[in-house]
Amino acid sequence: MKDIPFDQPATLIDLDGKTPIIGTVRDCVSHFAIFKASAKEQARILLTRPVFREGRKTRTWLLNPDEIAALVVRLEAEDANPA
Template identity: 75%
Template sequence: MSIPWDQPATLIDLDGKAPIIGTIRDCAMHFALFKPFAKEQARILLTKPVAREGRKTRTWILEPSEIEQLAARLVAEG
């Protein structure tokens, strides 16, 4: 999944805490700091939908496993 770091996005959780509004980079950095329970509850709302493997349509929401990939990409890129 190739989403530009500067794309606007919102990190939310299903537990009802205040969202983090910023860029994909901001959301990935905050996600990396979450505890495991919070990571399971996290979702990112995108401003531009992305294609996903195995789906016919693009999606506006990233699941925890996809956010984890972004956080790993952030660490790898330094």
């Protein structure tokens, strides 16, 4: 998910129906990082620009928990080593 900019507008949604978080991908990823495991399982990020996924013919608007977790790792790495 290296092609997703952290400043892209996005919405963090919860399949349980809790209030969404509207902000940037960075905001959504930061909130996801502090969720409990049960909340992480229900979280999705709705993008404003779809992205390609390897092995799929079409682009997607939603990021699943495993993909969001990968963005958490990327964000932490970038914050630890600013360019």
